Amino acid sequence: MEIYRFAKDSGKKITQYNSDFVMSRVIRTEGGVHIGAMYLEKDGIIGYHQATTPQLLLIISGEGFARGESEEYIMVRPGDAVFWTKGEWHETQTDTALTAIVIESENLDPSSFMPNKSEII
Known part of the structure; x- marks a missing residue:
């Protein structure tokens, strides 16, 4: 398991075209990709699988x-990005509540855009 950061402080200020925002790049992929939103209520869990x-x-x-x-x-908290490889067993749970976006694809390489959390702590 690897944990990355996509929070605002991991992003880059964009001013091109008279813009004024911060973009935290997450991923670029070729081929099929599935993106979904996950909402875990109090004591919610994404079971071990x-x-x-x-x-x-x-x-x-x-x-x-x-x-x-x-x-x-x-x-894990807002701004964290958890990455699991194909075949890796994993689980996520919360005592309070948690909302997350999940991206699934054969061609994910988050290290090409986001800093590893262990490198910035």
């Missing part, structure tokens, strides 16, 4: 805990 394809979970609001194949849970 194998990833059928590489998956990137972008935490939008709330907080929770994610794990890969180890039994160690890592706290």
Whole structure:
């Protein structure tokens, strides 16, 4: 399991075309991609299962805990991006609530755009 950051402070200020915003690039992919929104209520869980394809979970609001194949849970909060490889066992849960965007594709490489959270802590 790897945790990346897509929060505002990981982005780049864009001023081209008289713009004024920050863009946190997340991913570029070729081929098929599935993108969905996931809403976990209080005590919600995405049960322990194998990833059928590489998956990137972008935490939008709330907080929770994610794990890969180890039994160690890592706290995740808005701006975190959790990446699991194809076949990797994983789980996400929350005591309060959590909203996330999930991106699934055979061609995901989040390290090409986002800094690894362990490198910026």
